[in-house]
Amino acid sequence: MQITILGGGGFLGRKLAARLAHDGALGGEAVTGLTLFDLQEPPAPSAPFPVRCLGGDVADPVQVAKAIPPGTRVVVHLAAVVSAQAEADFDLGLKVNLHGTLAVIQACRTLAAPPRVVFTSSVASFGGGQEARLEDDARQIPGNSYGAEKAAAELLLQDASRRGFLDAVNIRLPTVIIRPGRPNKAASSFVSAILREPLLGLSTDLPVPEDFAVWICSPRRAIDWFLHAMTMDTAPLGLDRGINPPGRSATVGLMLSALESVAGPEARALVRHAPDPGIQAIVEGWPASFTAERARRLLGFSEQESLEEIIQGFIEDDLAATRAERGL
Amino acid sequence: MQITILGGGGFLGRKLAARLAHDGALGGEAVTGLTLFDLQEPPAPSAPFPVRCLGGDVADPVQVAKAIPPGTRVVVHLAAVVSAQAEADFDLGLKVNLHGTLAVIQACRTLAAPPRVVFTSSVASFGGGQEARLEDDARQIPGNSYGAEKAAAELLLQDASRRGFLDAVNIRLPTVIIRPGRPNKAASSFVSAILREPLLGLSTDLPVPEDFAVWICSPRRAIDWFLHAMTMDTAPLGLDRGINPPGRSATVGLMLSALESVAGPEARALVRHAPDPGIQAIVEGWPASFTAERARRLLGFSEQESLEEIIQGFIEDDLAATRAERGL
8 A cells, every 4th residue: 555645754754654664554454655744855764654744845746646646545744834833924825735635636636546635633723612512514714824725725625526536534633742852833733732842841931721621632633633534434415525523622721630640730830821822822722622422423523632641642752752852 | 995896897896886986985985996806807987986896717816916906995805607507617616706805815914904895695594495584693504515615715804804804794695686688697697587578578487486485685785885894893703704684585486576575567477487407306305484583683684575566676776787788
């Protein structure tokens, strides 16, 4: 099975590539080749199959076509400009998040058989805010450009699926915690930072109140969802290719309590209250909870771990590498 | 007030231009100039203000920028590739319906003050079919490329409004009957044809059963809605720029009865039953009814006429011109 990961150099792309390299197979079938594509040429994991690493622009149809060669069975499209960056640079967000997806559609369309496309949409494509508990048929009324671009891209991938150009599964990812590495330009970057930085012994700012709730998932679970979406039967989806996966709704206060229970009160004490109206204006529109019934019951997406397990997972999977990367 | 109509050579564009030329004013303010833009240079109505007529490609940002000169206060964006045509030619539909809207956004963004943009989206952007009676918060799950492109364009215009590039009102038009002229490539073309052709003394085919229901509006009401949307207060819309206007749900059988009551049984007898699975496959997904509460109560969009009034309106406004155009 020939697989391509667009955004293969990012946090989740690298984890997915490493998992495929480790497993050597997907859905009981051997992986025969993996292409990793990102703005900068991504690192290749050592794998029992050939790995091609390409650097390029996801909005350039020629480069994307090279990243999705004939015979590609699965494309995981993670390439994106994140929320705060898409808000700061409208043209860049539109280019990567919308035109990039159009380039993916055009590339898939030229293949002899329509590939599975796993696309990461986002909780940020919804409105509703703190009070919301969104049903599976909730409308996407995004309050930020990133969410609007993701929702528009979903519609186009859904239509391309109906036309038989490809076979899309659009996963509206919760805020993924704990992201390794450094803070990034996502408005939700703080949700990881308030757990990661204290685990590194560093202080960090909390830009929202402690009773602020976030719809979250772990990197481990996100990867499980991708692997499931890469081979699942899409017939039960019908026209509707959008999936709200079973994340977890948690307040910042609960996250900090879990941090304290795993790493002690000294870790929690490293989190400083520093309200940031700019960040808050973006994230307060995002819904804090989903019912996610369809993903759970009909589609077999796995449940979220506890907050303590999520923190423990970061310590096991990413803490040492993050320390090394940041020279700590 | 400087106004631009994109798609100004089409059926509704010409009617809107004629109405503005007749009134000379909009919302109590004098119209100071009108630009009509279409694939072919549209005809200019005789008007008490200058009318510029431009032929060009709505997907070409340079040409669209020329059509939306500095000082433009209102843009009515009607330019589209219709449903059956967008289904037959994916690239053309995407180009005009999606990239055309992106060109409009980029042109509006360069103006000193954000113009009002009235955009025609469509009932075809929804699913649900014959059994549906859609609430105002219904999700758009389009079953055709035209609807997907319109829904994606709505999201982008909504985001552009939030960013202050423009001030959009996205009207999801029902199937407009009775269209003058000839049958066109819209899958819904028959809904007009079964009334228009008999009024011209011509026979026509009915591709769906008589109990097939359609969500319709008259051209007169569509123009009233545009005029309202061109000057209405958009503050009550908030983030949500999509409007389901108060159309009317009617079965084909009811339309034919209204035809009979206006034009006699000999008119109805000109309609032949000729099931067409291709047409039916597209239109049977469109919802047959909406509650349209927000448009009615909160936003002041006017109610639909009766079927008899709609037929009478066509006889008064368009029958003679249609006869002349078709050499009848």
